[in-house]
Amino acid sequence: AQTVTQSQPEMSVQEAETVTLSCTYDTSESNYYLFWYKQPPSRQMILVIRQEAYKQQNATENRFSVNFQKAAKSFSLKISDSQLGDTAMYFCAFASWGKLQFGAGTQVVVTP
């Protein structure tokens, strides 16, 4: 069975600074996808970034980038130039054979 672990329950960062969220996973699959989702207080699940396991290049979406270490089964998210609107729960997720499996989440609080 696959598991996804997020070891940081909460992270605080000042506006314009950088924060890195950690995620590790365990799987015996060779082909899979990894995701970071954001859940603001509105509760809507918003896709932040996605990485295919067969791609060595780290995915980037504007201020969001990942550090994908396949051998270490690590998938961290870096938020650069943090903005107040980035305040949300961030979930790491793993997908293989269809279904997504989520970590417990990290609450990110951006302060002025």
Place this chain on the structure above:
Amino acid sequence: NAGVMQNPRHLVRRRGQEARLRCSPMKGHSHVYWYRQLPEEGLKFMVYLQKENIIDESGMPKERFSAEFPKEGPSILRIQQVVRGDSAAYFCASSPGQGDYGYTFGSGTRLTVV
């Protein structure tokens, strides 16, 4: 192009009643997934369906819960004889098909059992 539509947004049920949650997938998506989010927790997988087929129900409680995705109409998650512990947010996601991991989430249904 409407996204994934879930209704109702909020649902209040008394203990022992039935709850029916509906999910209309995004146009062109034939795969539906249901997740449950308890307060202060992450999303837990419940069930994965195609039209008229249950692909994976490994996350569904053995009793009182059922799901369907008929040939016509929305996917339904049904909870019979609700208890207080069923109070949670229930999310639906859809994707175009197996091998395409482009998931789109609905806004969720918050079920409160009183």
